[in-house]
Amino acid sequence: MEERLKALEKSVSLIEAEIIEDEFSVISGQSEIPEDAQRRILSSVMKKAGFWVNETLPMMTTEENGSTNEYIIHTSEVVRSRHVGAIAACVAAAAVGVLSAVLVLGGDIQTYKAPNYKSDRHEIYDDSVPADDSVMTEFSEVITESAPEDESINDESSEVQEIVSQGPNENQVKMPNLVGLDTEMAIGILDEKDLNYEIKYDGKKALTSTVQKQSVEADEVVDKGTVVELYVSGEQQYLLEIPVPVGASGPCDFTPYKVEDDGTEIRMTSKSTNRIELYPEPTIKFLLNAEPGDRFVLYYTLPDLGITEDQLYARYIFTDDGEFVLDGEQENFGSASG
Amino acid sequence: MNDNELLALLRSDPERGLAQIVADYSAYVHKIACARLSDVCTREDIEEIVSDIFLIFYNTGKENGFEIRSVKAMLSVIAKRRCIDSFRSHSDREHTASYNELENYISDDLTDNAYLLEAISRLGEPDSSIFVRKYYFGQKNIDIAKDLGMNINTLNTRLSRGLKKLRKILEEGQ
Numbered sequence A: 001m002e003e004r005l006k007a008l009e010k011s012v013s014l015i016e017a018e019i020i021e022d023e024f025s026v027i028s029g030q031s032e033i034p035e036d037a038q039r040r041i042l043s044s045v046m047k048k049a050g051f052w053v054n055e056t057l058p059m060m061t062t063e064e065n066g067s068t069n070e071y072i073i074h075t076s077e078v079v080r081s082r083h084v085g086a087i088a089a090c091v092a093a094a095a096v097g098v099l100s101a102v103l104v105l106g107g108d109i110q111t112y113k114a115p116n117y118k119s120d121r122h123e124i125y126d127d128s129v130p131a132d133d134s135v136m137t138e139f140s141e142v143i144t145e146s147a148p149e150d151e152s153i154n155d156e157s158s159e160v161q162e163i164v165s166q167g168p169n170e171n172q173v174k175m176p177n178l179v180g181l182d183t184e185m186a187i188g189i190l191d192e193k194d195l196n197y198e199i200k201y202d203g204k205k206a207l208t209s210t211v212q213k214q215s216v217e218a219d220e221v222v223d224k225g226t227v228v229e230l231y232v233s234g235e236q237q238y239l240l241e242i243p244v245p246v247g248a249s250g251p252c253d254f255t256p257y258k259v260e261d262d263g264t265e266i267r268m269t270s271k272s273t274n275r276i277e278l279y280p281e282p283t284i285k286f287l288l289n290a291e292p293g294d295r296f297v298l299y300y301t302l303p304d305l306g307i308t309e310d311q312l313y314a315r316y317i318f319t320d321d322g323e324f325v326l327d328g329e330q331e332n333f334g335s336a337s338g
Numbered sequence B: 001m002n003d004n005e006l007l008a009l010l011r012s013d014p015e016r017g018l019a020q021i022v023a024d025y026s027a028y029v030h031k032i033a034c035a036r037l038s039d040v041c042t043r044e045d046i047e048e049i050v051s052d053i054f055l056i057f058y059n060t061g062k063e064n065g066f067e068i069r070s071v072k073a074m075l076s077v078i079a080k081r082r083c084i085d086s087f088r089s090h091s092d093r094e095h096t097a098s099y100n101e102l103e104n105y106i107s108d109d110l111t112d113n114a115y116l117l118e119a120i121s122r123l124g125e126p127d128s129s130i131f132v133r134k135y136y137f138g139q140k141n142i143d144i145a146k147d148l149g150m151n152i153n154t155l156n157t158r159l160s161r162g163l164k165k166l167r168k169i170l171e172e173g174q
Helices: A002-010 A014-019 A021-030 A035-048 A075-095 A140-144 A183-192 B003-012 B014-037 B043-063 B071-092 B099-104 B113-121 B127-136 B141-148 B152-173
Strands: A100-105 A108-113 A118-124 A134-136 A159-165 A172-174 A196-201 A211-214 A221-223 A227-232 A238-243 A252-259 A265-267 A271-273 A283-288 A295-302 A307-318 A324-326
Touching: A002 B113, A002 B127, A014 A021, A014 B071, A014 B113, A021 B014, A021 B071, A021 B113, A021 B127, A035 B014, A035 B043, A183 A196, A183 A227, A183 A283, A183 B003, A238 A295, A238 A307, A252 A283, A252 A307, B003 B014, B003 B043, B003 B071, B014 B043, B014 B071, B014 B141, B043 B071, B113 B127, B113 B152, B127 B141, B127 B152, B141 B152
Parallel strands: A118 A159, A196 A227
Antiparallel strands: A100 A108, A134 A159, A172 A221, A211 A227, A238 A283, A252 A265, A252 A271, A252 A295, A295 A307, A307 A324
């Protein structure tokens, strides 16, 4: 028996692993990792995958505009930017009649003479090239290969077409694919992209409300503020928004309960975050099934502040107007919470 | 976020999806790596290996549109394979396998181990996960006891009784 058990250490079969998936869940739930180690691993993975080049913590870092992702520079784009930057430098040099330009591509330094060229500059938006870098020039092929002979490009009547990026069009965004996502998550993504939404429920009972269809196709570029219709499963739900508690820090868990007439509290859903102080949104949103007159109570835990048991955050009543209104005081963690 | 949501996020927004997978599962994968490698690797090496594991998961998933039946099972297998490889390379100073080689190591074959794993699963908690920790991931008894806040003697007793129970389950199944 011991021998058979020891052989398990060498098992790398996926089907076998799926047999003990429940045990993995238990072990996963019992596992902990120091925050700094998690940060290093996250940073390393994202760099290796080509997503980041800086030591930054993603989902939890907020820029001034509230977006969570816009600060991220893709490795491939950095390489490209450096590349087109060199091209731009060369074209600029050519356009003003400088006789030599230095190209630094992949560490190789190449020098060649460039004649006088007329420059024709066009500007376009490009999400992947920083503003003022060249997107394309007539020289691109020559430059990326080897240093050309003077004669090969020595035609002074040629005109250089330089297309310069204005950077991303900040008024437009690319529509994400939300089909299959939990409705709350989908609206969170739309919020991040500054898109508005209208939710249409199919009215059928469902354990989880998920997006079935979206009115704007994935990858379509649309103006910020565009109203996207989401066709979702489940009965009508209403939005309860609470301000992200400013005074709170560390891991945080919010759980709303519906209060029955006899006082019984029925758990509805929960929201967790590892770093509440860096939560990217100004509010935490819950979509709840509710009817006028229904009462709700919201509890929270904040282990870093020593609150490990559910603590009352606020009580709400759902009104005829389809809104949640505070029923009493709201915990503000000792600071202004918006 | 459950696994279906994670996979949907990986499809719709790979960058956020990958970051979320790491946020949700780095403790688990780190645990698997430490179980096998803490004697032969430095803390930094283990963290790099953990990041490799997520990268292999991401690259493998990307190839099939993240049609993954179980995120935990997939991560577990990749982690095991990567740790076995690292253990060998650190012990024998052999060259570490490339990512592509590692991806190919994820086998979909069913072997005799399946019956044994089903029997372990039927032991019930906490015994089933104790057995998975010890025999599937190779975690030391002392570390398992520490993780579970259990006295080492209690753990040994549980393992001993679990072995008897496991034999019985397997005999009944034959």
